[in-house]
Amino acid sequence: MIDLFAGCGGMTAGFVAAGDYRPVLAVEWDLHAAATYAANFGEDHVRWADITTVTDIPPADLIIGGPPCQGFSNLGSRDVDDPRNQLWKQYLRFVRGARPKVFVIENVDRFLSSPEFALLRAEARPGGLLDGYHLTPGLLLAADFGVPQRRKRAFVIGSRVGPIPLPAPTHSRDRWHGVRTVLEGLPEHPAHKTLPDSTVEILGHRVPGRFKSADLHLARTPTALSLERYRAIPPGGGRFDLPDHLLPRCWREKKTGTTDVMGRMRWDEPSLTIRTEFYKPEKGQYLHPQWEPGPHGHRVDRPITHLEAARLQTFPDTFEWCGTKIQVAKQIGNAVPPMLAEAIAHHLKPYLSATPTPAPAPCRLCG
Structure with a gap:
């Protein structure tokens, strides 16, 4: 398989976990994301490059990848002339060159209503x-x-071996995993605020890393005002739970919209979408779920850590990371959850091979 706009390798992680898939090329322009990919899947097939400059396209049975989505996203300008929106044409160039049996494109949900999709x-x-x-x-x-995350994304399956439907859900709503399945048991008070002072040479460059999962459990230093705000917000709550004296002027004057900001997760429900700035509660529902009522209730008043975000994205603890704290956070938030990718990978096997395929592996969070 070929992974385009590979990022840190979330999709590849899921497909490799499903078995029978072997990456032969991965293209990523961001050095630190490419380094993370290489740290986990090997350097030999990784191209750290602008995709428009890559001309050696090997044959492959499958192409996967998500062209940059900022132009389509609700968080972006939705500018149809955004040059990032044209990168899907590069994806098609690789399809023409590799002639895969199947390709999979991932993007934000608004992609399906965009002029580019038409x-x-x-x-x-x-x-x-x-x-x-x-x-x-x-x-x-x-x-x-x-x-354990309510992350909705658009997928397009392209096939020249007959129509392939999207995979059917494996978990009904009453069997969704809450954040407890991946957060419970982690130290409530991380011991460190910075990544270890270490570097590694990957792809011919020296970058921060390789960092283990435990290295990502990082504390922050909120202000006294921020802590007071955190304490006031119950599970499932957000900025509308803050008393007036704790509201910044912009929120006091904006009575509607942005309902998830300064939000607190619920233990037994999936999180909302983990984005690239999950370490900032003012950006979404990123406060730790532990909160008990009363003046002496047990509360964990902090945003989730990089490790907790990676777990909510279903990256295994064996995954290794390269980059600064901000760069690693961007990699985590931009990734396709490996567990979702693995489900797609199992679904595609019968269409890619004439031999019988085993039943999908059981969910590793269900036990």
Whole structure:
């Protein structure tokens, strides 16, 4: 398989975990994300480069990847002329060059209603760049596949071996995993605030790393005002639970919208989407779920750590990381949850091989 816009390797991690998938090329332009990918899957097939400059395209049965989505995202400008939105055409160039049996594109949910997606569908018509491929688009919710996170993303499966539906959910709503499944038991008060002072040479460059999962359990130093705000917010609550004297002016004057900011998770429910700035409670529902009522209730008044975010994304604790704290956080938030990728990988096996395939592996969080 080929992984384009590979990031730190969330999709590759899931496909490799499913067995039978062997990466032959991964392309990523960000050095630290490419270094993380290489640290976990080897350097030999990694190209740290602008995808437009990569011309040696090996044959492959499968191409996976998510072109940058900022132009489509609710958090971005949604500018159809954003040059990042044109990178999906590079994805098609690799499909034309490698001629995979199947390809999988991942993007934010708004992608399916974008002009770029309409152009993508047009390329599957006779004479188009994707002539011969059948496209199946749709939305997948990570929680439906065992991920303790309500992360909804668009996926497009392209196939020249017959139509392939999107995978069916493996977890009904009453079997969703709450954040307890991956956060409970971790130290409530991290011992360190910085990553170890270590570097490693990968891809011909020296970068911070390799960091183990335990290295990512990092504390922050909130202000007294921030701590007072954190204490006031119960599980499932957010900025609307703050008394007036704790509200900044911008929130006091904005009575609607941004309902999840300064939010606290619930132990027995999936988290909301883990984004790249999960360590900032003002950016979303990122406060630790432990909170008991009363003046002496047991509370953990801090945002989740990098390790906790990685676990909510279902990265295994054996995964290794390269980069600064901010760079690693970006890698975590931008990744496809490996457990979701693994479910897709199992689903695709019968279509990629004529031999019988084993039943999907049991959910590792269910036991």
